[in-house]
Amino acid sequence: MLKKYDYKTLGKEEIQQLVARNMDPNNAIQDVVQEIIQQVRQQGDVVLREYAAKFDKVELDRLYLDEEDIDALASTIGRDQQRALEIAFQNIHKFHSTQLKRERTVETMPGVKCWREVRPIEKVGLYIPGGSAVLPSTLLMLGVPARIAGCKEIVVCSPPQSNGKINGFVAFCLKLLKINRIYLVGGAQAVAAMGFGTETIPKVDKIFGPGNQFVTKAKSIIQGLANVSIDMPAGPSEVLVVADESASPAFVAADLLAQAEHGADSQAVLVATSNALVDAVNTALVAQLAVLPRKELASKAIENSYAVTVETLREAIQFSNDYAPEHLILETDQWESLTRYISNAGSVFLGHLTPESAGDYASGTNHTLPTSGYARSYSGVSVDSFVKKVTFQHINETGLQQIGSVVEILAELEGLQAHKNAISIRKNG
Ligand SMILES: NC(=O)c1ccc[n+]([C@@H]2O[C@H](COP(=O)([O-])OP(=O)(O)OC[C@H]3O[C@@H](n4cnc5c(N)ncnc54)[C@H](O)[C@@H]3O)[C@@H](O)[C@H]2O)c1
Ligand SMILES: N[C@H](CO)Cc1c[nH]c[nH+]1
Ligand SMILES: [Zn+2]
Numbered sequence: 001m002l003k004k005y006d007y008k009t010l011g012k013e014e015i016q017q018l019v020a021r022n023m024d025p026n027n028a029i030q031d032v033v034q035e036i037i038q039q040v041r042q043q044g045d046v047v048l049r050e051y052a053a054k055f056d057k058v059e060l061d062r063l064y065l066d067e068e069d070i071d072a073l074a075s076t077i078g079r080d081q082q083r084a085l086e087i088a089f090q091n092i093h094k095f096h097s098t099q100l101k102r103e104r105t106v107e108t109m110p111g112v113k114c115w116r117e118v119r120p121i122e123k124v125g126l127y128i129p130g131g132s133a134v135l136p137s138t139l140l141m142l143g144v145p146a147r148i149a150g151c152k153e154i155v156v157c158s159p160p161q162s163n164g165k166i167n168g169f170v171a172f173c174l175k176l177l178k179i180n181r182i183y184l185v186g187g188a189q190a191v192a193a194m195g196f197g198t199e200t201i202p203k204v205d206k207i208f209g210p211g212n213q214f215v216t217k218a219k220s221i222i223q224g225l226a227n228v229s230i231d232m233p234a235g236p237s238e239v240l241v242v243a244d245e246s247a248s249p250a251f252v253a254a255d256l257l258a259q260a261e262h263g264a265d266s267q268a269v270l271v272a273t274s275n276a277l278v279d280a281v282n283t284a285l286v287a288q289l290a291v292l293p294r295k296e297l298a299s300k301a302i303e304n305s306y307a308v309t310v311e312t313l314r315e316a317i318q319f320s321n322d323y324a325p326e327h328l329i330l331e332t333d334q335w336e337s338l339t340r341y342i343s344n345a346g347s348v349f350l351g352h353l354t355p356e357s358a359g360d361y362a363s364g365t366n367h368t369l370p371t372s373g374y375a376r377s378y379s380g381v382s383v384d385s386f387v388k389k390v391t392f393q394h395i396n397e398t399g400l401q402q403i404g405s406v407v408e409i410l411a412e413l414e415g416l417q418a419h420k421n422a423i424s425i426r427k428n429g
Pocket of ligand 3 (some may be wrong): 237257258262360
């Protein structure tokens with residue numbers, strides 16, 4: 001059952017507390033992750049094998065699988081499952097392939113031309129979660145934009161199963177993406193391995209992918225240590241559902257549970273326009289939870305979640321903007337009039353027939369999204385995440401005359417004579 005709050009009785013501080021997601025209050029996760037990163041940095045492959053034995057319960061001879069193993073595993077999956085993964089791949093590809101746009105050249109002054117060109121990040125590392133559930137869909141969400149961007153080297157890491165392999169669905173996605181190696185490393189150690197490089201695992205320029213709190217913390221730490229960047233903090237999944245009288249309590253409960261089942265540390269928040277609706281959703285939650293295979297995880301997540309009752313939909317959006325959810329679902333007939341007020345959200349699902357599951361798997365949008373309030377400042381993964389934009393400029397004779405004295409004056413006022421000379425020598429020479 002969701003705990004209940006009434007928006008009009010909440011003060012500013014209480015709202016701040018409600019929207020805060022303090023994932024690691026005593027730095028316990030940070031301490032563990034720092035130690036793992038240090039070990040991987042100093043010992044490389046040896047310690048990756050030890051962590052596989054400790055966390056994944058498997059003794060690994062080889063830290064990777066190659067094309068032959070991948071082909072064999074991919075061939076074990078059913079035709080319907082292949083077809084569903086192919087359709088997801090195609091839709092994600094269709095949506096993402098529109099994201100590489102050429103920008104126009106700008107002549108800022110006569111003879112002074114500036115423009116930007118897109119270049120792929122050469123070496124990227126993709127983390128595919130595999131702790132409490134293996135997520136082949138995440139491989140598509142990261143691999144498709146990496147391929148569209150043209151990244152030369154795509155390193156994929158995922159925790160091994162206890163038989164030392166990966167599941168057939170991940171293998172099939174590797175084939176769709178034409179990636180012929182996967183490294184059998186999970187958790188913070190995978191992030192460290194891709195950040196520093198080991199004897200077996202190549203160092204990359206940028207690390208992508210969602211994961212549990214260990215993975216997310218490792219990504220945030222590695223940036224400062226290994227000259228590597230990351231996509232964003234994409235930790236435990238979360239959803240905020242805005243619902244009014246037009247909503248079906250059963251649909252709302254289903255959407256809350258769809259994220260709650262990811263893990264005990266997921267959060268599912270309901271913002272509803274009446275107390276009666278919250279009660280109806282709670283009743284539906286109890287009934288749907290009872291038959292979920294992952295009910296233990298989901299019910300723990302629901303215990304850490306809550307419902308807020310508001311008087312208007314505008315208030316609901318205000319609360320949602322403060323919360324900055326990874327996923328926002330508007331289960332109201334009025335959704336069209338609300339979208340313009342949304343300022344902080346990773347991905348938004350509109351109306352009664354647009355469940356978040358569609359975006360998690362196959363509608364085409366990316367499911368690797370900022371969590372823990374980072375939707376205030378980060379976007380989800382896209383082709384942009386896999387490229388850099390390099391600026392170019394060209395100045396001709398006219399341009400040098402136009403801009404020359406401006407630069408000379410500015411260099412002079414900063415006391416940088418060599419800067420000024422680089423212009424003067426051309427103008428006067
Ligand atoms: N934000 C997003 O875009 C997004 C997308 C998909 C999934 N997710 C989230 O990804 C997460 C996946 O988590 P998961 O746990 O299933 O898989 P995971 O692959 O992220 O983590 C599993 C690994 O965590 C490490 N680990 C586990 N317990 C540990 C401990 N006590 N100490 C040190 N390391 C430990 C192990 O190495 C293990 O292999 C979920 O929280 C899910 O909600 C987020
Ligand atoms: N909801 C997750 C993002 O937070 C993505 C996912 C993968 N599989 C199912 N769901
Ligand atoms: Zn999901």
